[in-house]
Amino acid sequence: MAEKRLIPQSEDFSGWYIDVIRKADLMDYAPVRGCIVFKPAGYALWEAMQKELDARFKETGHENAYFPLFIPESFFEKEKEHVEGFNPELPWVTEAGGEKLEERLAVRPTSETIIGHMFSRWIQSHRDLPLLINQWCSVVRWEKRTLPFLRTSEFLWQEGHTAHATEEEAREEVARMLEIYATFAEDVLAIPVIRGEKTPSEKFAGAVQTFSIEAMMKDGKALQAGTSHFMGQNFAKSFDIKFADHNNNLEYVHTTSWGLSTRMIGALIMVHGDDHGLVIPPRIAPVQAVIIPVGPKQERERVVEACRKLEGELRAAGIRVKLDAREQYSPGWKFNEYELKGIPVRIELGPRDLDKGQVVLARRDTMEKSEAAMEGLAGHLSGLLEEIQKNMFRKAKAFMEENSHRAETLDELSRVISEKRGFVLAGWCGDAGCEAEVKQACGATSRNIPFDPPEVMSRCVTCGKEAKHSVWFAKSY
Numbered sequence: 001m002a003e004k005r006l007i008p009q010s011e012d013f014s015g016w017y018i019d020v021i022r023k024a025d026l027m028d029y030a031p032v033r034g035c036i037v038f039k040p041a042g043y044a045l046w047e048a049m050q051k052e053l054d055a056r057f058k059e060t061g062h063e064n065a066y067f068p069l070f071i072p073e074s075f076f077e078k079e080k081e082h083v084e085g086f087n088p089e090l091p092w093v094t095e096a097g098g099e100k101l102e103e104r105l106a107v108r109p110t111s112e113t114i115i116g117h118m119f120s121r122w123i124q125s126h127r128d129l130p131l132l133i134n135q136w137c138s139v140v141r142w143e144k145r146t147l148p149f150l151r152t153s154e155f156l157w158q159e160g161h162t163a164h165a166t167e168e169e170a171r172e173e174v175a176r177m178l179e180i181y182a183t184f185a186e187d188v189l190a191i192p193v194i195r196g197e198k199t200p201s202e203k204f205a206g207a208v209q210t211f212s213i214e215a216m217m218k219d220g221k222a223l224q225a226g227t228s229h230f231m232g233q234n235f236a237k238s239f240d241i242k243f244a245d246h247n248n249n250l251e252y253v254h255t256t257s258w259g260l261s262t263r264m265i266g267a268l269i270m271v272h273g274d275d276h277g278l279v280i281p282p283r284i285a286p287v288q289a290v291i292i293p294v295g296p297k298q299e300r301e302r303v304v305e306a307c308r309k310l311e312g313e314l315r316a317a318g319i320r321v322k323l324d325a326r327e328q329y330s331p332g333w334k335f336n337e338y339e340l341k342g343i344p345v346r347i348e349l350g351p352r353d354l355d356k357g358q359v360v361l362a363r364r365d366t367m368e369k370s371e372a373a374m375e376g377l378a379g380h381l382s383g384l385l386e387e388i389q390k391n392m393f394r395k396a397k398a399f400m401e402e403n404s405h406r407a408e409t410l411d412e413l414s415r416v417i418s419e420k421r422g423f424v425l426a427g428w429c430g431d432a433g434c435e436a437e438v439k440q441a442c443g444a445t446s447r448n449i450p451f452d453p454p455e456v457m458s459r460c461v462t463c464g465k466e467a468k469h470s471v472w473f474a475k476s477y
Helices: 013-023 040-059 073-077 080-089 112-122 167-188 234-238 263-272 297-316 331-340 351-356 377-402 410-419 432-442
Strands: 027-029 036-038 070-072 092-096 099-107 131-140 154-164 194-197 209-216 222-232 242-244 250-252 254-261 289-293 321-323 345-349 358-363 369-373 404-406 423-428 445-450 469-474
Touching: 013 027, 013 263, 036 040, 040 131, 040 154, 040 167, 040 263, 070 073, 073 099, 073 112, 112 131, 112 154, 112 234, 112 254, 154 167, 167 194, 167 209, 167 222, 167 254, 209 263, 209 445, 209 469, 222 234, 222 263, 234 254, 254 263, 263 377, 289 297, 289 331, 297 321, 297 345, 297 351, 297 377, 331 345, 345 351, 345 377, 351 358, 358 377, 369 377, 377 404, 410 423, 410 432, 410 469, 423 432, 423 445, 432 445
Parallel strands: 289 321, 289 345, 404 423
Antiparallel strands: 027 036, 070 099, 092 099, 131 154, 154 254, 194 209, 194 445, 209 222, 222 254, 242 250, 345 358, 358 369, 423 469, 445 469
């Protein structure tokens, strides 16, 4: 039987990450460089995220649509900054059906251009606005360095694209969607995030402003967990997206785009995982509890029958539960297997427990065991799952706070980055050269300008001039 012991996080965090996603059976490597296969356990996590986010999008009036994978080269050339930002990562189709194409086709890296083209056809009047569209799809960006889930040549995501009559409405949309991402990360994934604006050098190619949520992994590195972009009228002018206002005057729309990808699976693993494997928050867990019968073979039939009854009761109460009654694996093997896979609660039931009318509950987040009565177990378990959810967020929040630092000078910032893990808040004068100097000095990049900084930094960390912004810096994925 395969060895399940993991590389310890303290020994090699990157090695641990690869080890856990392989042994937890989340993915496999594809024969194409930089691509992965989502195995059922990994795809189930993405399906759960899709379900949660899709409901939120629809509650705010968005509708799902689908646009082509192939985008004409001429579309990219209409928005100069956009094409310059993506061109290094673009794969091109130049031949099809044995014939050379008249125009190269890009394999979708993002859909602003083709959606802009379609919006120009769909929007004529103020009555057509706002137009609120979301797309679930895959995109391709030919990355030089890849890491499963976090950065791959092809990945899954959703991308929202909206058009509005006024700048005010568009900006409200940008803020609304960023907050949807933030509450999803914190309330569902139990991942604390920092909300803020990207610096101009880090904004999305073609956007006027980019806003992000930033999360801290257990190795102290940052992960951009979701972005929301105010595009202004840049794409509207490039693709001639106009509408007749109430006075019948032709005006350009104001557009937005926003996206969140399967890198959130990587975030989930790196924020909560430990040396035993995954730790999955109950609200997103495809399986919230697993029932494992224990005890001697002569008692097995009676115990398994009770387990099946319990499974039905819990499922009827809305708990996502699984019974593992396989005889070819020992209970001990199953305990280790479900700890590795991060199932929030393990329910053990043996003949003695059955005689006492109780079960043994094992929490994955703390590894603690407790006994609970079988009668009314659904209510007790629901409360326990909620406590686990809250505890996981508290733990991740405390870790982020413990590993967030301040720096007044570049030397101090560099020392903190090299000697400690985590984020560093520092002042920035607004000059791109000063921002670039931080990266050159210690490898840290600006993550965002937080909406609500814990402290207002007075001087630029690089040049010492008056700071215009307090900025979070960190090494990142």
